[in-house]
Amino acid sequence: MSLSSQRTGRFLSDHELDGFLLLGDSLCNLDIYYLSRFLAPDRFALLAASSISILVSSMEQGRAKKESDAGEVVSTSDYDVMAKLARFNRPEDAYIEVLKEFLQDRNIKRLGVPGDFPVRVYQGLEADFDISVLDSPVSEWRKVKTIEEIEAIKSSQRACEEAMRVAIEMISNTRPSGEFLIFEGEPLTSEKVKSAIDVSLLERGCEAQDTIVAGGANAADPHCSGTGPLPANSPIVIDIFPRSKGSRYFADMTRTVLRGEADPEIVEIYQAVLEAQDAGIAAVRAGTTGKEVHAKVCEVFEERGYVEREGRGFIHSTGHGVGLEIHEMPSLSEVGKTLEEGNVVTVEPGLYYPNLNGVRLEDLVVVRKGGCDNLTNLEKRFIL
Amino acid sequence: MSLSSQRTGRFLSDHELDGFLLLGDSLCNLDIYYLSRFLAPDRFALLAASSISILVSSMEQGRAKKESDAGEVVSTSDYDVMAKLARFNRPEDAYIEVLKEFLQDRNIKRLGVPGDFPVRVYQGLEADFDISVLDSPVSEWRKVKTIEEIEAIKSSQRACEEAMRVAIEMISNTRPSGEFLIFEGEPLTSEKVKSAIDVSLLERGCEAQDTIVAGGANAADPHCSGTGPLPANSPIVIDIFPRSKGSRYFADMTRTVLRGEADPEIVEIYQAVLEAQDAGIAAVRAGTTGKEVHAKVCEVFEERGYVEREGRGFIHSTGHGVGLEIHEMPSLSEVGKTLEEGNVVTVEPGLYYPNLNGVRLEDLVVVRKGGCDNLTNLEKRFIL
Numbered sequence: 001m002s003l004s005s006q007r008t009g010r011f012l013s014d015h016e017l018d019g020f021l022l023l024g025d026s027l028c029n030l031d032i033y034y035l036s037r038f039l040a041p042d043r044f045a046l047l048a049a050s051s052i053s054i055l056v057s058s059m060e061q062g063r064a065k066k067e068s069d070a071g072e073v074v075s076t077s078d079y080d081v082m083a084k085l086a087r088f089n090r091p092e093d094a095y096i097e098v099l100k101e102f103l104q105d106r107n108i109k110r111l112g113v114p115g116d117f118p119v120r121v122y123q124g125l126e127a128d129f130d131i132s133v134l135d136s137p138v139s140e141w142r143k144v145k146t147i148e149e150i151e152a153i154k155s156s157q158r159a160c161e162e163a164m165r166v167a168i169e170m171i172s173n174t175r176p177s178g179e180f181l182i183f184e185g186e187p188l189t190s191e192k193v194k195s196a197i198d199v200s201l202l203e204r205g206c207e208a209q210d211t212i213v214a215g216g217a218n219a220a221d222p223h224c225s226g227t228g229p230l231p232a233n234s235p236i237v238i239d240i241f242p243r244s245k246g247s248r249y250f251a252d253m254t255r256t257v258l259r260g261e262a263d264p265e266i267v268e269i270y271q272a273v274l275e276a277q278d279a280g281i282a283a284v285r286a287g288t289t290g291k292e293v294h295a296k297v298c299e300v301f302e303e304r305g306y307v308e309r310e311g312r313g314f315i316h317s318t319g320h321g322v323g324l325e326i327h328e329m330p331s332l333s334e335v336g337k338t339l340e341e342g343n344v345v346t347v348e349p350g351l352y353y354p355n356l357n358g359v360r361l362e363d364l365v366v367v368r369k370g371g372c373d374n375l376t377n378l379e380k381r382f383i384l
Numbered sequence: 385m386s387l388s389s390q391r392t393g394r395f396l397s398d399h400e401l402d403g404f405l406l407l408g409d410s411l412c413n414l415d416i417y418y419l420s421r422f423l424a425p426d427r428f429a430l431l432a433a434s435s436i437s438i439l440v441s442s443m444e445q446g447r448a449k450k451e452s453d454a455g456e457v458v459s460t461s462d463y464d465v466m467a468k469l470a471r472f473n474r475p476e477d478a479y480i481e482v483l484k485e486f487l488q489d490r491n492i493k494r495l496g497v498p499g500d501f502p503v504r505v506y507q508g509l510e511a512d513f514d515i516s517v518l519d520s521p522v523s524e525w526r527k528v529k530t531i532e533e534i535e536a537i538k539s540s541q542r543a544c545e546e547a548m549r550v551a552i553e554m555i556s557n558t559r560p561s562g563e564f565l566i567f568e569g570e571p572l573t574s575e576k577v578k579s580a581i582d583v584s585l586l587e588r589g590c591e592a593q594d595t596i597v598a599g600g601a602n603a604a605d606p607h608c609s610g611t612g613p614l615p616a617n618s619p620i621v622i623d624i625f626p627r628s629k630g631s632r633y634f635a636d637m638t639r640t641v642l643r644g645e646a647d648p649e650i651v652e653i654y655q656a657v658l659e660a661q662d663a664g665i666a667a668v669r670a671g672t673t674g675k676e677v678h679a680k681v682c683e684v685f686e687e688r689g690y691v692e693r694e695g696r697g698f699i700h701s702t703g704h705g706v707g708l709e710i711h712e713m714p715s716l717s718e719v720g721k722t723l724e725e726g727n728v729v730t731v732e733p734g735l736y737y738p739n740l741n742g743v744r745l746e747d748l749v750v751v752r753k754g755g756c757d758n759l760t761n762l763e764k765r766f767i768l
Contacts (some may be wrong), residue, residue: 012546027412027593028411028412037522039594041593041594041710041711042711057697058695058699059606059607059700060606060607062605062607062695063576063605063607063608066608082718085718085719086718089470090519091719092499092519098659113503114504115502115503115504115505116502116503116504117502117503117504118501118502118503119497119499119501119502119503119506119517120498120499120500120501120517121499122503125470133507135476163451194508195586198586199583199586200581202582202586204581206411207591209411209425210423210425221446222443223443223444223446224446224447239562239755245593267495283428287509295475311442311446315442315443316443326425327426334466334469334470335470335475
């Protein structure tokens with residue numbers, strides 16, 4: 001019996017359910033991808049009962065049988081979806097009829113659905129099934145990574161590091177001139193560095209949605225991706241979080257660099273972030289909480305006089321889980337729960353001051369008994 | 385008054401609502417992106433009332449104010465989310481409290497939500513608001529593209545064409561040898577062609593999730609993306625559907641090519657698909673239905689003796705809308721509704737036979753009064 005069916009069996013019996021139903025496309029709903037390993041841009045249904053059954057369109061059935069891990073692949077055509085579409089006014093009502101028959105065929109009476117289950121379909125099934133809305137157990141399961149998952153994340157992190165090297169190399173090769181950095185005769189822009197990062201990632205089978213290469217005022221906003229010429233003598237935050245197109249697992253890494261002359265104040269800020277990150281990484285271990293790790297990081301900042309105030313200072317949490325989603329559980333924050341062996345989390349303190357810009361450093365670590373393994377090999381060098 | 389607020393006003397008054405609430409991340413929930421033009425990987429709430437208000441995390445507030453079209457950007461910190469997280473056992477319950485206060489502050493009593501609204505939040509709000517679950521009007525609005533949207537799609541289609549040219553050029557430059565195509569001394573693989581497509585798309589600011597380069601038995605499965613050496617003397621289906629990273633709009637195009645000697649039967653199949661596509665494109669105009677266009681395509685196949693049977697022949701619909709999603713409304717299929725001026729749809733008939741493999745041709749057109757504009761410039765050449 002696989003781990004997945006053991007867990008499912010326990011969850012169903014704990015909640016007195018015959019099955020747990022998920023609905024969505026597996027590009028966006030990663031719980032569905034996790035349980036089926038079937039990547040599809042269009043919505044499909046997944047029933048976790050004695051085994052995993054998926055209900056896909058007839059066009060996807062062949063591919064689903066080949067590619068998915070599901071024990072059973074059923075098609076909406078098996079439930080006469082075309083006839084039902086002709087009978088019902090709204091396509092969604094036809095789909096609900098198909099779902100009902102699919103569930104009844106599998107003897108499902110007591111049904112669990114996750115909190116993000118679509119309300120219309122819920123209402124359509126309510127009369128015929130005894131439905132409980134429950135926290136999805138899958139997001140819990142996803143927190144503890146298997147060896148294969150850690151390998152997949154590591155491989156994304158290697159691609160991430162290579163792209164980071166390309167970016168830092170580009171910035172190193174500029175000449176500070178006035179307020180800008182000159183590269184091959186022109187001011188180096190965020191866009192140019194991001195494009196080099198994208199090409200490097202693609203060569204390693206990865207893609208990145210929102211790479212951050214932010215200097216100047218941009219760097220003081222932790223989510224601003226950055227545009228235009230990069231500044232001389234001022235920190236540039238580079239945050240790369242690629243996903244492998246093959247494995248679908250993310251990695252995440254941030255470095256902050258400065259080309260030119262550094263103001264002593266920003267050097268002190270960098271040192272504080274580095275020390276806070278070290279303290280955070282040292283605190284990560286199975287059994288501690290994300291809240292405690294976050295507190296250790298905050299402590300370093302407070303000791304050094306960097307207090308969060310009015311959107312300045314350390315204005316975000318210490319870290320988040322990384323896996324099939326770039327932000328997943330567990331979190332290293334004020335509400336962070338107990339860490340378990342096999343969690344993969346970022347440790348990414350930062351300090352942000354609109355006048356001095358921002359500094360952030362981020363590594364990716366695996367939680368272990370008594371400590372953590374850092375999946376990040378790349379050095380941290382501030383002044384280039 | 386903008387078109388968006390006019391439409392919203394009409395929808396709310398038609399349904400006697402004070403507001404319509406959407407919840408999700410705008411990478412996956414394109415209705416939210418459409419109304420806010422704020423791209424965020426983490427969930428946020430959007431209320432369409434007299435204007436558009438969005439409720440984001442404090443970390444996203446600065447960026448949202450800069451980047452989004454929303455009339456108002458509010459942060460969960462404005463509703464003390466941290467205090468609520470400490471008070472409630474489940475983060476979702478704290479979030480529901482924040483949402484309640486956000487809605488009450490805006491005098492919302494009668495609330496509309498779309499069918500895909502998450503059931504847990506729906507249940508959390510049910511006691512305090514009079515909620516109606518309604519078909520989202522936004523997906524309807526999104527069907528008719530503005531001039532700017534059509535330009536964005538066109539620009540993605542130009543990138544798509546360039547990538548298609550690169551792929552076809554690569555296949556042209558092979559030497560058929562036995563069952564394979566030899567390129568630079570080695571059998572040319574799907575992976576190699578896809579990689580060249582990806583690089584070409586990236587150079588034009590586009591990305592593609594699941595490019596299809598499928599030959600041999602792979603080509604007979606319309607959704608199989610293809611792996612391994614490409615066959616000589618046999619059709620290769622190339623289907624590219626990139627999204628612009630900037631505008632977020634998709635394009636979509638398919639060509640089928642054959643390098644080497646073609647069996648007369650497959651040439652006839654190609655001719656039938658080409659003729660069916662011509663008939664489909666000729667049938668597209670404002671006022672006709674997607675069902676009628678699909679029927680015209682089926683007619684050509686039937687006249688030529690290609691009848692769908694047991695998963696062989698023309699096993700999918702004629703086309704689908706393209707915009708912020710790769711598959712959106714309207715559809716050209718048995719359930720296709722009336723087409724309107726400004727709809728953007730694919731016309732993509734195909735024939736699939738496991739022994740002979742598959743052929744598909746796909747253009748992207750804008751529905752006009754009395755006809756359509758084809759956004760696809762690339763020629764159709766079968767035998768290379």
